[in-house]
């Protein structure tokens with residue numbers, strides 16, 4: 001199907017784990033064009049008519065299926081805004097693997113703005129995996145993802161969002177609204193180095209009774225990079241929310257973490273934990289007593305932390 | 308095997324170890340005991356290179372290791388089981404023991420000798436299938452963390468094994484296990500220092516050293532020490 005060079009294959013592998021053609025439904029996008037698409041019996045992948053992007057419809061009751069929609073850019077200076085819409089039918093269970101990789105070897109910034117909107121039907125379950133990755137010696141690799149989720153009664157969403165490496169600038173925004181009995185779990189992993197900057201806002205609103213949110217953001221900031229994380233949970237009814245923001249600071253990096261909890265009902269139970277600090281000296285010491293150099297010990301700790 | 312010569316170590320102007328000298332013969336098992344705060348853990352940390360003495364020297368098999376850093380001492384064959392186990396976020400038991408086994412970061416290691424790791428866990432009374440994928444953090448009980456700490460030095464094949472209060476937090480049933488571990492180590496003739504307050508461990512020792520106020524008060528057999 002797709003005629004990809006080594007760099008492109010590598011980008012796809014980094015952001016979606018896919019080598020070759022995945023099972024089930026997929027759409028591969030390279031420099032703004034779809035270079036391979038397939039729908040399956042239960043998952044329909046279509047182009048949106050009014051915007052650049054996809055409409056992915058998952059039939060009610062679909063079980064154990066996955067859809068892969070990696071995006072890669074290797075034409076230096078390519079800039080795009082993509083809207084993807086996901087309609088997940090009642091009771092469906094699906095894994096969606098997105099992710100964007102940029103290779104830039106030129107002088108102009110490359111940029112991907114991705115807007116993903118999820119409508120998760122009653123009692124449906126979605127697992128969403130998104131990895132962002134940049135490489136190449138050229139100018140900026142810019143990735144601005146916006147993720148919106150609307151969870152109907154009893155729906156569940158689990159998000160694994162990871163900015164692996166090499167993304168020079170990111171403005172991340174994740175918004176979720178939950179109806180009664182819905183659950184969301186968000187795991188965010190951010191790694192910045194060099195002079196990279198990332199802004200990440202996560203806002204979850206617990207609208208329906210007994211809805212729950214669990215947000216964990218873990219970050220490592222190296223060199224002169226800067227991160228700004230804002231986690232916000234609003235509880236409008238009897239509900240439970242937990243957010244945790246944990247960052248390892250290295251070199252001359254800067255991390256700002258702003259937690260917000262809005263409890264608008266007596267029975268809203270909201271908790272936030274935050275910790276920013278350098279790698280604990282005793283962790284380095286312990287690994288060095290096992291024979292690692294300081295650098296190896298750091299790598300081991302960071303990799304474990306971000307896993 | 309180990310020769311410690313005239314170690315001096317101060318913290319904030321306070322003398323913790325004074326002109327401290329002692330030797331351990333190859334294959335010997337020595338228990339170091341003494342009151343809280345007498346300087347036992349400090350001695351262990353000086354031997355491992357975690358702390359640096361103000362003066363004095365440490366020899367391992369005749370080689371002066373005083374100037375070696377922690378990593379170099381680990382590679383030279385010194386191993387220390389910490390009094391207070393360290394917590395990690397995201398590092399799993401199998402990662403920690405993998406590092407201990409190979410002396411390499413296991414980030415990309417996939418062909419670990421899992422039998423050696425499982426053996427070490429079994430020795431400390433933990434079922435590998437239940438613990439290998441657990442994170443080395445607060446979700447483990449104090450006793451479990453301590454056992455994993457002990458396992459992390461057992462998987463290595465060091466020349467000099469140092470245990471800092473290995474019995475702390477370990478229940479009585481498991482303490483039998485621990486005694487068995489030290490009997491095996493003794494039979495295998497690995498040179499070992501155990502910092503402990505436990506009589507049962509003193510009874511297996513070849514020698515007991517009692518430290519008080521940073522100095523050796525008694526150095527002798529179990530019978531001599533309890534006098």
Ligand SMILES: Nc1ncnc2c1ncn2[C@@H]1O[C@H](COP(=O)(O)OP(=O)(O)OP(=O)(O)O)[C@@H](O)[C@H]1O
Nearest residue numbers: 318319323341342343344345346347348349350390
């Ligand atoms: N970082 C430090 N700052 C100040 N004092 C310290 C520090 N580390 C150790 N000490 C002091 O050094 C002395 C020796 O401590 P050490 O931990 O070696 O004692 P120990 O013999 O191992 O005691 P225990 O039986 O309680 O484990 C103690 O008085 C302790 O308070």
Ligand SMILES: [Mg+2]
Nearest residue numbers: 347348349390
């Ligand atoms: Mg001590």
